[in-house]
Amino acid sequence: MQKSMIGLVKEHRAPGAVFKEVPIPTIGPDEVLVKIKASSICGTDVHIYNWDEWAEKSVVTGNVFGHEFAGIVMETGEQVSSVKTGDHVSAEGHMVCGTCKACRTGNAHVCHHTRSFGITAPGCFAEYAVAKASSIIQNDSSMPYELACLQDPLGNAVHTVLSGDIVGKSVLIVGAGLIGLMAISVAKACGAGLVMATDIHPYRLNMAHQMGADIVINSSKVHLPQVVRDMTRGEGAEVVLEMSGHPDGIRNGFEAAARAARVSLLGIPTSDVAMDLGQIIFKGIRVEGITGRRMYDTWYQMKGLLRSGNLGLDRLVTHTCSLDRFEEAFELMKSGACGKIVFLNELSNHFEAVQQPSIPTLLHV
DSSP states (O other): OOSEEEEEEEOSSSSSOEEEEEEOOOOOTTEEEEEEEEEEOOHHHHHHHHTOHHHHHHOOSSEEOOOEEEEEEEEEOTTOOSOOTTOEEEEOSEEOOSOSHHHHTTOGGGOTTOEEBTTTBOOSSBSEEEEEGGGEEEOOTTSOHHHHTTHHHHHHHHHHHTTSOOTTOOEEEEOOSHHHHHHHHHHHHTTOSSEEEEESOHHHHHHHHHTTOSEEEETTTSOHHHHHHHHTTTSOEEEEEEOSOOHHHHHHHHHHEEEEEEEEEOSOOSSOOOOOTHHHHTTTOEEEEOOSOOTTHHHHHHHHHHHHTOSOGGGTEEEEEOGGGHHHHHHHHHHTOOSEEEEETTOSSOEEEOOOOOOOOOSOO
């Protein structure tokens, strides 16, 4: 087997990345080597690429980054019996200790000793990657790689939507980024009532409607909390899923929430957020902090939802490209004029817009 590979490395603690030759990682006795077939850009990767305050505090440099992937197992460690060569796989991106109180009480997703694939440990924007066998998620071989690699962010959406009651509830999704778009589909599939989505990018708002949102709202043109109250007979949203991480989005989400609402926070603020805590206290709001996926409850829920065939993930992939076109891919992500961008490792010097169904005009601006 070859000794080296091409990978996208976060080499310096500054904006950008380096496309370079690096050694193929070696596996330990409890690990597997995966040949990456497809990987996708996450909002977290954009934070890393831009090198904002969150990245400065959280990211180990000198590593290949990226954490959403699908591939085929090429090699297994001597202690591995649950995974075999040739398996089609993805992986849980959080590597936990398994012995702390959180891990032993069903809360491994908040393990204090977590190492994160592609953030504090080497990731998948490369030809090969190493993962713990215990983290491996089996994929059906019939599932296209460009969809199988979306399961990590889909798990974020499933965890956020299902962190409380959803059936029949009025739901506001703040931020129609990729996980927000997935959350629309998940909320509808899980029986939510009225689903509203808000963003400032017309492209993303159109995609939100395509994913099933009943109402889409351009929050740069209207006062979001008032529109939400108007749409809910003055009550506000019973469930708010905050996906933007933007200070105004967070504040508007709490203001738009109904009394006794549930607000689930997934978006990552890049700096401190000033808040009127009275919006939480006097409205009796329950706040849920969301990180990653519950291990492994969320994965089983997600696999069941995928089997239902109601999520429409194929509508999310708007562009595919080869890894060497990473600069164009990240610029397009930052523009907001795209859905999911997937790196396909079998392609060379490739960038292509995926044919999408026509998207109707906005329902509510």
